[in-house]
Amino acid sequence: MPALELVSLTKRFGDKTAVDDLNLSLEPGAFLGLLGRNGAGKSTTLKMVTGLLNPTSGSIRVLGLDLAADPLAVKRQIGAMPEDMALLDMLSGPQYLRFVGRMYGLPDALIDSRREELFDKLDLAVTPKTLLADYSFGMKKKVALCAALIHAPRMVFLDEPFEGIDPVTSRTIKDILHSLQQSGVTLVLTSHILEVVERLCPLIAILDEGQLKGFGTLEELRRGSESLEQLFVDLVGGAQKGELSWL
Numbered sequence: 001m002p003a004l005e006l007v008s009l010t011k012r013f014g015d016k017t018a019v020d021d022l023n024l025s026l027e028p029g030a031f032l033g034l035l036g037r038n039g040a041g042k043s044t045t046l047k048m049v050t051g052l053l054n055p056t057s058g059s060i061r062v063l064g065l066d067l068a069a070d071p072l073a074v075k076r077q078i079g080a081m082p083e084d085m086a087l088l089d090m091l092s093g094p095q096y097l098r099f100v101g102r103m104y105g106l107p108d109a110l111i112d113s114r115r116e117e118l119f120d121k122l123d124l125a126v127t128p129k130t131l132l133a134d135y136s137f138g139m140k141k142k143v144a145l146c147a148a149l150i151h152a153p154r155m156v157f158l159d160e161p162f163e164g165i166d167p168v169t170s171r172t173i174k175d176i177l178h179s180l181q182q183s184g185v186t187l188v189l190t191s192h193i194l195e196v197v198e199r200l201c202p203l204i205a206i207l208d209e210g211q212l213k214g215f216g217t218l219e220e221l222r223r224g225s226e227s228l229e230q231l232f233v234d235l236v237g238g239a240q241k242g243e244l245s246w247l
């Protein structure tokens, strides 16, 4: 049984087709890096598979469950870090994780011990009363990652988890994701940092204008191209633009 199965997934916003007849299947324990230019449809896809956005048409099965028919059962088992992080700025970090943990039915003591472990690992050193509104961008990103992992999900979706993250924490996050995969968790992340995806994700999908342009292992995809960057540009790169007229 695939961990994720998208069949003819389509999302239209008025005249704009953001995701166009997407078909994709992931085995349990897979780790997919979803690539694409700005506006390619990556976040829209992640929003649909995590139940934040209804598809225009097509179907989504997560861990064997039909998302449309059983959204709560799916949401219980997945962890998600959306593009905008969707934190509650008037809460402190620990309060927010209590809020998230309680939604998953975890006891407070377990939430707090997991949160302490996560904060320690991610070097998230803040006074407990500091509100999320006063966290830096990178610190908010770390809290969003903690919220995605606190309930030990079986499948994790992360929208640009390395954006705004310092190199040391980046390394820690890669280690966390790698060990999640080793323990059988299925992972999907989006990133614009090709080197990260190249090194971290055994499977890669490339979206362009909502359509799947490439899917496979790095070796399968790179056939004929000297690097992932070259392949990416070959598959989705637009025409070379001229120089700026006034410079």
Ligand SMILES: Nc1ncnc2c1ncn2[C@@H]1O[C@H](COP(=O)(O)OP(=O)(O)OP(=O)(O)O)[C@@H](O)[C@H]1O
Pocket (backbone or CB within 6 Å): 013, 016, 017, 018, 036, 037, 038, 039, 040, 041, 042, 043, 044, 045
């Ligand atoms: N709520 C919305 N209403 C209208 N258009 C939308 C909406 N959300 C996304 N779009 C459009 O859908 C397309 C895909 O957007 P999406 O955010 O999925 O791209 P992306 O691949 O995540 O881009 P980026 O790398 O810049 O984050 C874009 O053209 C975007 O303007």
